[in-house]
Amino acid sequence: xxxxxxxxxxxxxxxxxxxxxxxxxxxxxxxxxxxxxxxxxxxxxxxxxxxxxxxxxxxxxxxxxxxxxxxxxxxxxxxxxxxxxxxxxxxxxxxxxxxxxxxxxxxxxxxxxxxxxxxxxxxxxxxxxxxxxxxxxxxxxxxxxxxxxxxxxxxxxxxxxxxxxxxxxxxxxxxxxxxxxxxxxxxxxxxxxxxxxxxxxxxxxxxxxxxxxxxxxxxxxxxxxxxxxxxxxxxxxxxxxxxxxxxxxxxxxxxxxxxxxxxxxxxxxxxxxxxxxxxxxxxxxxxxxxxxxxxxxxxxxxxxx
Amino acid sequence: xxxxxxxxxxxxxxxxxxxxxxxxxxxxxxxxxxxxxxxxxxxxxxxxxxxxxxxxxxxxxxxxxxxxxxxxxxxxxxxxxxxxxxxxxxxxxxxxxxxxxxxxxxxxxxxxxxxxxxxxxxxxxxxxxxxxxxxxxxxxxxxxxxxxxxxxxxxxxxxxxxxxxxxxxxxxxxxxxxxxxxxxxxxxxxxxxxxxxxxxxxxxxxxxxxxxxxxxxxxxxxxxxxxxxxxxxxxxxxxxxxxxxxxxxxxxxxxxxxxxxxxxxxxxxxxxxxxxxxxxxxxxxxxxxxxxxxxxxxxxxxxxxxxxxxxxxxxxxxxxxxxxxxxxxxxxxxxxxxxxxxxxxxxxxxxxx
Numbered sequence: 200x201x202x203x204x205x206x207x208x209x210x211x212x213x214x215x216x217x218x219x220x221x222x223x224x225x226x227x228x229x230x231x232x233x234x235x236x237x238x239x240x241x242x243x244x245x246x247x248x249x250x251x252x253x254x255x256x257x258x259x260x261x262x263x264x265x266x267x268x269x270x271x272x273x274x275x276x277x278x279x280x281x282x283x284x285x286x287x288x289x290x291x292x293x294x295x296x297x298x299x300x301x302x303x304x305x306x307x308x309x310x311x312x313x314x315x316x317x318x319x320x321x322x323x324x325x326x327x328x329x330x331x332x333x334x335x336x337x338x339x340x341x342x343x344x345x346x347x348x349x350x351x352x353x354x355x356x357x358x359x360x361x362x363x364x365x366x367x368x369x370x371x372x373x374x375x376x377x378x379x380x381x382x383x384x385x386x387x388x389x390x391x392x393x394x395x396x397x398x399x400x401x402x403x404x405x406x407x408x409x410x411x412x413x414x415x416x417x418x419x420x421x422x423x424x425x426x427x428x429x430x431x432x433x434x435x436x437x438x439x440x441x442x443x444x445x446x447x448x449x450x451x452x453x454x455x456x457x458x459x460x461x462x463x464x465x466x467x468x469x470x471x472x473x474x475x476x477x478x479x480x481x482x483x484x485x486x487x488x489x490x491x492x493x494x495x496x497x498x499x500x501x502x503x504x
Numbered sequence: 505x506x507x508x509x510x511x512x513x514x515x516x517x518x519x520x521x522x523x524x525x526x527x528x529x530x531x532x533x534x535x536x537x538x539x540x541x542x543x544x545x546x547x548x549x550x551x552x553x554x555x556x557x558x559x560x561x562x563x564x565x566x567x568x569x570x571x572x573x574x575x576x577x578x579x580x581x582x583x584x585x586x587x588x589x590x591x592x593x594x595x596x597x598x599x600x601x602x603x604x605x606x607x608x609x610x611x612x613x614x615x616x617x618x619x620x621x622x623x624x625x626x627x628x629x630x631x632x633x634x635x636x637x638x639x640x641x642x643x644x645x646x647x648x649x650x651x652x653x654x655x656x657x658x659x660x661x662x663x664x665x666x667x668x669x670x671x672x673x674x675x676x677x678x679x680x681x682x683x684x685x686x687x688x689x690x691x692x693x694x695x696x697x698x699x700x701x702x703x704x705x706x707x708x709x710x711x712x713x714x715x716x717x718x719x720x721x722x723x724x725x726x727x728x729x730x731x732x733x734x735x736x737x738x739x740x741x742x743x744x745x746x747x748x749x750x751x752x753x754x755x756x757x758x759x760x761x762x763x764x765x766x767x768x769x770x771x772x773x774x775x776x777x778x779x780x781x782x783x784x785x786x787x788x789x790x791x792x793x794x795x796x797x798x799x800x801x802x803x804x805x806x807x808x809x810x811x812x813x814x815x816x817x818x819x820x821x822x823x824x825x826x827x828x829x830x831x832x833x834x835x836x837x838x839x840x841x842x843x844x845x846x847x848x849x850x851x852x853x854x855x856x857x
Contacts, residue, residue, distance in 0.1 A: 263826065281827030283695075284702040287709050289571050290826030292563065293537035304695065309637070309710050317566035416693055 239344055242294055244286060245302025247326055247475040249274055251337055252300065254353055254478045255346040263294045265305060269471050270479075288313035300340065302326050328396045328476045330361065330403075337478060353478050360481025367485065368405040371492045377401045378409040378429035378459070380419060382438035388419040388451065390427070396474040397433070403480075404487035406431065421453030431491050432459040435470035466490055514800045521807040525580070528811050532576050532818045533568065537825035540564050575711040579817045580810040581720055582708070582772040583782060585727040587809020589765035590783030591790075591801050592730045595737040596761045597667045603784035604769040607674040607762065610780075611681035612651025613644040613773040618685050618700045620644075622692040641719065641774040648770030651677050656762055664744075665758050705830030706779035708817050715775065722771035726764040727806060733761055734798035741796065781835045782809045785843045792846055812839065 242263045243249040249268035252261055261274065266282040268274040278294065280286050288310045291299060299314060299321040306323070314321045322343055324336050334354050341350020379397035381389040391397040392413030401408050409429040417423070434448070442448050445465045454460035472483045489495050533545055540548075548565045550557045589604045605611065620643045627639070655677045659670035689697060736757045739747040744754050769783070786808045790801055816834040823829060 278826060281824075284698050285827050287537075287821065287826075287828045289567055289821065290537040290828065292567050292571075293539075293826055307710075309712065312712070313571050316570045317563050319563065418690075 239297040240295070241344065242280065242291055242296040242299045243268060243274075244280065244291075244300065245305040245324070245326070246270065246471040247333075247477040248300045248302055248324060248336070248340065250471065250475065250477040250479070251340050251353075252344065255337075255341060255344065255349045257344050257346060260344070262296055263291075267305060267471070270469070270475075270477070283307075286310060288317070292317050292319055298322065298343065300324070300343070326476065328474075329399055330357070330476065330480060333357065333476045333478070333480055357478055357481050360485065364403065364481055364484050364488065367488055367492075367495055370495060371405045371488070372494050373492065374405065374407045375430035375491050376409040376428065376458075377404075377406040377431045377433055377491065378424075378427050379433045380438070381416060382434055382442050382448075384441045385443075385447070385451070389416040390419045390423060392417055396476065399476075400473060400480075400484060400487070401433070403484040404491065406487075406491055419451075421451075424451070424453040425456045428457050430458045430462075431464045431466055432457075433473075433487070434465070434467045435473060436467045437470055439465070439467040464491075510797070514797070517794060517800060518803055518807070521804055521811070525807050525811050525814070528814045528818075529576060529580065532579075532814050533572055535818055535822055536567070536572060537821065538564070538567050540568060570713070574713050574716050575708040575817065576814065577720070578711040578716055578775060579708050579813045581723045581727075582776045582779065583809040583811070583813025584806040585723045585768040585772045585809070586779065586782040586813070587786040587805035587807075588727050588730050588802055589769045590809075591787035591798070591805035592733060592737065592761050593765055593783075594787055595741065595798055595801075596758060597671060598741065599667075599671070600788065601784075602671065603780075604765055605678070605778075605780065605783070606671055607766065608651030608655045608677040608681070609648040609766055609769045610773055610778045611678040611685070613648035613770060614704060614778055615651075615681040615685050615688070616643040616647025617703055617774075617777075618688045618692070618696075621699050621703070622688050622696045625696075637715075641715070644774035645722070645770045647681075648773055649766055651681060652762065652766040652770070664755055667758070670762075702830055703777040704832075706777040706832035706835070707830055708776050708813075709821070709828060711775075719771055719775045723768055723775070726768040726771075730761065730764050730768070731802050731806070733757060733764075734802045737761075737798040737802070741798075777830075777832070779813070779832050779835060781832070781839050782812055785839050786812060789843065789846055792850055 658673035
């Protein structure tokens with residue numbers, strides 16, 4: 200009898216638990232009515248996509264986003280579907296959205312398959328982390344969420360930024376060497392090599408990519424740092440913060456043997472702005488260019504635009 | 505007379521466990537990030553069995569049938585396989601510290617998994633997308649079998665397999681795999697590392713009917729076959745030579761149990777990642793509650809493992825909805841305090857563990 204009691208108690212607990220599940224969302228029958236395109240409820244997965252949706256003026260239609268959606272900050276107050284591998288199909292479906300926008304490497308392929316099986320429209324974008332890809336994605340999203348005009352304007356603004364950037368770079372007289380370091384605390388420092396966002400952006404800003412023989416992300420070693428001998432070292436804001444600021448960054452082994460360390464030329468910028476190749480990529484490159492080309496300040500180019 | 509009574513008690517216990525499992529499974533179907541009422545679930549199930557019932561929502565139906573149900577089936581199979589393999593190996597080694605991972609299965613699988621996650625993308629160019637999704641489970645499965653095989657070869661003497669050496673060789677192989685994993689991880693990028701971290705904590709969310717259709721047999725058949733070894737395990741509890749005198753073919757039983765456990769656990773790990781704890785603790789809890797008879801403990805551990813994993817999965821996917829926690833965290837968080845409490849009370853009552 201004792202055993203039976205144990206079972207009934209466990210069964211009762213389970214039943215109780217089943218009642219404690221998340222509130223039963225009153226499901227809107229999306230099948231019966233075609234949703235009004237203007238008011239599409241969007242789940243956005245991938246920081247760049249979210250930034251684009253907001254830049255198109257549809258920020259209030261986003262009902263949930265992932266953890267990489269950090270621009271604008273208001274997105275982080277929305278329900279979060281998680282971070283990359285942690286994003287699961289049922290959670291996304293439960294939000295009762297009309298469409299899901301997702302960046303290819305921000306969501307597992309099998310989750311995409313599962314979402315497709317639920318007939319929830321999902322658009323997966325491959326972002327190649329260059330400006331051409333950014334423009335293409337802006338146009339596609341504009342079409343999907345019925346903001347085609349806004350998308351055209353956004354692309355035009357981006358092109359204008361890029362023209363200003365070009366005219367600035369044509370005035371530069373130097374080509375400083377720059378290294379990007381991905382930092383998550385002093386114990387986890389990586390050099391960002393070729394084939395990454397950093398190569399593209401650093402070149403856009405009129406600097407020289409400081410490492411030629413390193414591809415992708417490689418652990419930073421003091422010798423590699425000295426060998427690269429950059430004039431500037433660039434971090435994400437969050438990365439520099441994880442080290443404990445510029446002072447701490449200067450303590451990295453080998454740092455003082457580089458020009459950047461000696462002259463304390465350590466830069467930090469918003470991670471998503473820098474690496475996401477979103478609608479603000481032109482402005483990000485301009486900001487980076489002005490901070491490494493003192494001659495531009497003299498010409499006052501930035502202000503004339 | 506006594507044997508007959510035992511049989512009735514055993515079936516009563518197993519019957520209640522099965523009832524609890526069925527109950528758990530139904531509740532598991534009911535709860536999740538998306539609210540689906542009991543009525544809807546019944547409708548959807550009936551609708552799919554061809555009955556003419558009220559209109560069902562296509563979305564709810566898809567979530568239930570192609571997301572929740574496959575992961576439930578996988579969870580029950582994996583939990584069951586881990587539970588029964590743990591019970592069988594503990595019986596075989598007559599050592600309560602044994603869990604399936606100790607003969608190298610888990611780390612062998614983990615090593616191959618991390619190899620695929622890190623170097624797979626470069627291989628993917630030569631493979632069709634369909635093959636790529638299979639690459640990880642197949643590699644993990646072969647890794648687990650290879651690791652166990654190597655450990656087993658060391659323990660095989662001229663006349664008999666030495667289980668102590670098997671455990672030690674298993675520990676050594678596990679350590680070697682961990683070291684090799686370190687090397688691979690050193691070469692990995694952040695994406696691969698993140699995938700591996702999640703994989704190593706276990707995850708049922710990748711379950712789909714395609715994958716299950718094939719792998720489930722590799723998990724379930726060996727697990728079910730293990731039940732048949734209970735008589736011999738009872739005899740071996742007396743000691744190997746005593747079992748031999750009772751007419752048990754000890755060597756054959758050893759081979760069989762090691763092979764079957766490696767198959768069941770290897771396939772489980774390949775499908776759901778490394779889910780620790782169940783194989784170690786479920787048999788213990790049941791043995792403390794119901795005594796050491798393998799005729800009861802083997803099937804009960806299978807059902808108990810299935811219940812534990814189903815409940816853990818239910819919690820994993822609701823507690824932080826709309827996202828999910830890795831299931832291994834939940835099994836450990838749920839089971840460890842309970843296990844320690846049982847150990848403490850067993851010590852007080854001076855029960856032999």
